[in-house]
Amino acid sequence: MRWWYERDPNNDQFLASVVVTNPCRWAAANVTFTVLPLDGQGHEILSAGRRVQDNFTVGLIMPGQRAAGWTYFTHQESPSEVVSLRIQRDVKLSRTCWVNPAASGYRTTARATDIAVGKRDTSRSVTNGQAEVSFVVTRDPATYALGKRIVSVIFRDSSGRLLNANGQSIGSDSRYGQRKHFMTWVPVKADTKRTEVMLEPEQNNPTSSCMARP
Structure with missing residues (x-):
């Protein structure tokens, strides 16, 4: 952790x-x-x-x-x-x-590639500190449905230290190779070259397949 x-x-x-x-x-x-x-x-x-x-x-x-x-x-x-x-x-x-x-309903490993972070807003408006983050959705195997995902954007400084994580959901209709765009807050000390995007499964009804802890 x-x-x-x-x-x-x-x-x-x-x-x-x-x-x-x-x-x-x-x-x-x-x-x-x-x-x-x-x-x-x-x-x-x-x-x-x-x-x-x-x-x-x-x-x-x-x-x-x-x-x-x-x-x-x-x-x-x-x-x-x-x-x-x-x-x-x-x-x-x-x-x-x-x-x-x-039984989780997720058989596909989803990845975000070609991650790009736009220019950080330095104005005094309500968008101060925000920037556009975009990435390409890939998955393996490509023939399986992606499923609904939580997009977590991880920002680190130049030493690799975790600074901030935030995100939002993307729908299950996301296509293979599709580029996604959204705005998010970027820490001042963030090294945008170290930005990581994780596409995490969003479980809708996990209790239907619960089992005892191993």
Whole structure:
């Protein structure tokens, strides 16, 4: 698991990004993680007497694959003393379902190639900090349907350190070789040559094929 945090000066938000890996031989569905900001001593940040936390859920992680998650905190929730994060799977909220990969409905490995990041908007408008990201959809085998996917865009700095992850859905009608375009926020320190795009499966009804954890 890799994580990073970044303060967005435009919206005065504290952005938290995580990339997780499924090391198991089963697909994991509906996995919920809790994100807790910590101070310099490793203590949880409190707001109004309660610990600051948020959650994100990954719909489906195939065996050996990675998935990205992200959330944010407001300035009131996460003051400037935040120096690290604690990421943990939330067993109370999570109804994690372990699925036989063959029953997941996704037989195609989808990839994003020929990734391009446009010029970052430096105006003072509502689009400040945004840029267009485009990529070409490929899959193997090409004859299988792509299925609905979550597009996760990963930004890193020149050293390869994770800066930010965010994304959106693309429909199952995406064609092989089709170029997709969308706007997203780009961190100031991002090395756009290191941009990664992951096309993650979006499971619609994983509980229909749940099995016990291996």
